Amino acid sequence: MSPMVAFVHIAVLVMMIIAAFLAVILKNLLSAVIALSAASLLLSLEFYLLHAPDVAIAEAGIGAALTMAIFIFAIRATKK
Amino acid sequence: MAKRFITLLLIALLAYMFLPFIVEVDETSQLNRVAEKYVTAGPLELGAANLVTAVIVTYRGLDTLGEIVVLFIAAVGIGFLLRKPSKKKIAAPKRSSSEILRTGSDFLIPLLILFGVYIFTHGHLTPGGGFQGGVVLTSAALLFMLSNTEARFNKQLTEVIESVSGIFYLIIGILGLILAGGFLDSRFLQLGEMGRLFSAGAIPIIYSIIGIKVGMELIGILEKLRKEEI
Numbered sequence: 001m002s003p004m005v006a007f008v009h010i011a012v013l014v015m016m017i018i019a020a021f022l023a024v025i026l027k028n029l030l031s032a033v034i035a036l037s038a039a040s041l042l043l044s045l046e047f048y049l050l051h052a053p054d055v056a057i058a059e060a061g062i063g064a065a066l067t068m069a070i071f072i073f074a075i076r077a078t079k080k
Numbered sequence: 081m082a083k084r085f086i087t088l089l090l091i092a093l094l095a096y097m098f099l100p101f102i103v104e105v106d107e108t109s110q111l112n113r114v115a116e117k118y119v120t121a122g123p124l125e126l127g128a129a130n131l132v133t134a135v136i137v138t139y140r141g142l143d144t145l146g147e148i149v150v151l152f153i154a155a156v157g158i159g160f161l162l163r164k165p166s167k168k169k170i171a172a173p174k175r176s177s178s179e180i181l182r183t184g185s186d187f188l189i190p191l192l193i194l195f196g197v198y199i200f201t202h203g204h205l206t207p208g209g210g211f212q213g214g215v216v217l218t219s220a221a222l223l224f225m226l227s228n229t230e231a232r233f234n235k236q237l238t239e240v241i242e243s244v245s246g247i248f249y250l251i252i253g254i255l256g257l258i259l260a261g262g263f264l265d266s267r268f269l270q271l272g273e274m275g276r277l278f279s280a281g282a283i284p285i286i287y288s289i290i291g292i293k294v295g296m297e298l299i300g301i302l303e304k305l306r307k308e309e310i
Binding site for chain 2: 061
C-alpha cells in the first residue's frame with residue numbers, strides 16, 4: 001500500500017469516527033441524523049478504497065440516502 | 081459511580097475483544113479453497129465478467145432469494161404497522177419545495193433513473209446489481225417526493241409490479257431447475273460471449289427483476305412513511 005493511499009485511509013477513518021461521535025453527542029436530532037449519514041457516506045468511500053465497489057454503491061444508497069430520509073420522516077412525524 | 085465503572089469495563093472488554101482483529105490480521109496472499117473454485121470455475125461455467133454477481137445470483141442464488149424474502153417481510157411489516165389511516169384528512173403540506181430543488185431534481189431524476197437501470201442491467205459486467213440499482217431508483221423517487229410534495233405514487237401499481245417481478249423471479253428459478261442444473265441455475269440460456277450485454281445466461285434477467293422488485297418495494301415503504309408524516 002502506497003503512503004498516499006494509507007494517508008487517505010487514515011483520513012477517512014478519522015473523519016468517520018468524528019462523524020459518528022457527533023451523531024451521538026449532538027442534541028438536535030436533525031443534526032445527529034445528518035452526522036450519521038455523513039459517517040455512512042465516508043464508510044462507502046472506505047469500501048470503495050478497499051476494492052469493494054458493489055458494497056460501496058449499496059452503502060451510499062441505503063446508508064447515506066434512504067436511512068436519512070426515513071429518519072427525517074420519523075423525526076417530523078414525532079415532533080408535532 | 082458504579083454505573084460509570086461498568087460502562088468503562090464494558091468498553092474495555094469490547095476493545096479487548098477486537099484486539100486480535102487489529103494485531104493478528106495480515107493480508108492473505110492466496111485464496112481459500114471455495115474462493116479458488118469460484119475464481120477458476122466461475123467465468124467458464126457462467127460467463128459473467130463480474131464474479132461477485134455470478135456468486136450472488138447463481139452459486140448463492142438461494143441466499144439471494146432469502147434476502148428478497150426478508151426485504152418483502154420488512155415491507156409487509158411496515159405496511160401492517162402503518163395500516164390504520166389517520167383520522168384527520170391529509171392536510172395540505174405547509175409549504176411547497178423551493179425553486180432550486182424543483183429545477184435541480186428535474187435535471188437529476190432522469191439521470192438517476194437511467195443510472196439505476198444501467199446498474200442492474202449491467203450487473204454481470206460492472207460492479208453493482210439488482211439491490212444497488214433498485215436503491216438508486218428509489219433515491220430518484222425520493223428526490224421526486226421531496227420536490228413535488230403534492231404528488232403521490234400509486235400504491236396499487238407499485239405493489240402489482242413488485243409482486244409480478246417476484247413471481248417471475250421464482251418462475252425463472254424453476255425454469256433453471258427443469259432446463260439446467262438446479263434451482264436458480266442461470267445456464268438455461270446461452271452463455272454468449274463474455275463481456276457482452278446479452279451474455280451470462282439468465283443472470284441479467286434475474287438481476288433486472290430483482291432491481292425492479294427492490295426498487296418498487298422501497299418506494300412503497302417510503303410512500304407509506306411519508307403518508308404517515310403529513
